[in-house]
Amino acid sequence: MTEGQRQAHAFRNKLVDNLVADGTVRTQPVEHALRTVPRHQFAPEATLAQAYADEAVVTKVDQHGLAISSVSAPQIIAMMLELLDVHPGHRILEIGSGGYNAALLRELVGDNGHVTTLDIDQDVVNRATQYLPAAGYPDVRVLRADGEYGAPDGAPYDRIIVTVGAADIPPTWIHQLTPDGRIVVPLRLRNLTRAIAFDRRGDHLAGDGYGPCGFVPMQGAGEDREQLVLLAGREVGLRLDGGMRVDAPALRAALAHTGADIWTGVTVGQQEPFDDLELHLSTTLPGFCRLAAQKSAFDSGLVNASWRTASPAVVDGDSFAYRMRPRPVGEDHTSYEFGVRGHGPRGVELAERFAEQIRTWNERQRGGPGARITAYPADTPDSHLPEGFVIDKPHTRVTISWP
Ligand SMILES: C[S@@+](CC[C@H](N)C(=O)[O-])C[C@H]1O[C@@H](n2cnc3c(N)ncnc32)[C@H](O)[C@@H]1O
Known part of the structure; x- marks a missing residue:
């Protein structure tokens, strides 16, 4: 091990120790993946200290200086991976790329699983295409595509993880899941974004846990900025x-x-x-x-x-x-x-x-089990929706109720 590798290793372990201590990392596979993947190799513009700080590393800004791509903050990545509940052998689609999270997913699915990661931005695709093999993950499939339409040629997926702020859930995401598949998506709920884990139930989704987060906004067909x-x-x-x-x-x-x-x-x-x-x-x-x-x-x-x-x-x-x-x-x-x-x-x-x-x-x-969240297709009549507050979006009707 070189001195640089030793330093990176120490920074990485310190970061993961903190995520375990504060309860964000709860399972051994997620902990192992975070301790294994060299995050700094996906953010070469950052110093080692920056790459292993619990903050996003911004990798691209738009003409107004607003971040449009980043290597997401470790705490949010870890929280979402715990929500995703990945098992060895799973087929996974990641929407919004960069490489780091795709490498973590590849660690979690193992040699019998498969990871596809896509991004709308060719610069980000180029980064992931270059950094993933260099970090030891040559078999992750990297695509340039608008995530609104998923990646039909690799479907169905056991898990879909969206790593860009979404205003809605397009039907393709539900249809590209296996019948018992799960999606984790940072969904905007009346100007508040929560990373929500949803399980597929036929034509709709039933929430099973969520956490606060912030993400760069979706571009392309699903763009709907605040x-x-x-x-x-x-x-x-x-x-x-x-x-x-x-x-x-x-x-x-x-x-x-x-x-x-x-x-x-x-x-x-x-x-x-x-x-x-x-x-x-x-x-x-x-x-x-x-x-x-x-x-x-x-x-x-x-x-x-x-x-x-x-x-x-x-x-x-x-x-x-x-x-x-x-x-x-x-x-x-x-x-x-x-x-x-x-x-x-x-x-x-x-x-x-x-x-x-x-x-x-x-x-x-206060202190209760949290909200119950569901997402139904937009044409679902009121009589078929569970009780709760309804947020109507172009593709979905999201319900939120408190047990
Ligand atoms: C926060 S970054 C993803 C972080 C990444 N998953 C990681 O490993 O840290 C969000 C990415 O979503 C991408 N994005 C925005 N709109 C998109 C869309 N419609 N389809 C696919 N990617 C999109 C952006 O180009 C950006 O690279």
Whole structure:
């Protein structure tokens, strides 16, 4: 082993140790694959420390400087591989390539399995075609194709993994699965993306676990980007799902006036995850969206949002509300209280509605088993859908319910 290889090995093991310790890696095969595949060989532009940091390595940006391809962050990759539940001998399709995840999949399926990875971008295909054999994975099939249509010549697949942000689930993905196949897809649910594991049940999909994630957006036939409506120069904006329309001038006027703050009495511990709160809000608040703000807007006091790029928010006509940065409570400041700020003529009313849903989540869903998610073909009548909140998309009707 050369000194470089020894260093890479040490970085890699440290990264995987952390993913095991924080519970992201739960099974031995996924752990073994992550300890084996040389991630740095799929990101040669990065230093070893960057390649083995728990962050995505951006490999291509568009004309506006926005990332359109990356080697995904290890934590998200590991979480999705655990959801995918790969077995030796499986046939797998990966949509959105680069090589690294395809190599991990090849480790998981073994010599009797098969991996096809495809990408819409020839530069990415070239990278995967070059890096996979160099890293010891010459039999992974690399294709240039629009993932919207899958890869019919290799179907059916036991597993499909989508590694690019999807606004919908095209029927080809369901039809190219084996009858008991599973797909893991980062699906946008009203401006909130969750990597969801779905099992095929005939013509529809039944969810079995999910986790928070962020991905570069889908290009090609399935492209359906979110919109950004600016409220104060480029400092503050609302991120909206594709078809949503808002009264931007009225909302700008609303932000220009001081907001009304409402504290909920619901607290959260410092390290406690609360991803399901966002999912609950997105399925119970009509007009759900997210607020993004630059640091200058925080510094000047224009906004006091929970996060820089994606604080849950809600719009109703000329008013909007968003979740504030939680305030510390108690003497030791180890827990924080959720609050909501409303702007506009009905800002208080909207903030109250928002706060009420935070309390409902706290009473009914917090710490529970999570949401049950399904996806049915778009022509499924209401009477055939399971109970729950329905999100209608061009190809599918997604239902979300809470046990
Ligand atoms: C986050 S990267 C994939 C990461 C990769 N799986 C890895 O090993 O880390 C997302 C990729 O999806 C690709 N992509 C975007 N739209 C696509 C589409 N319609 N079909 C196939 N690939 C697409 C992009 O070109 C980009 O390379």
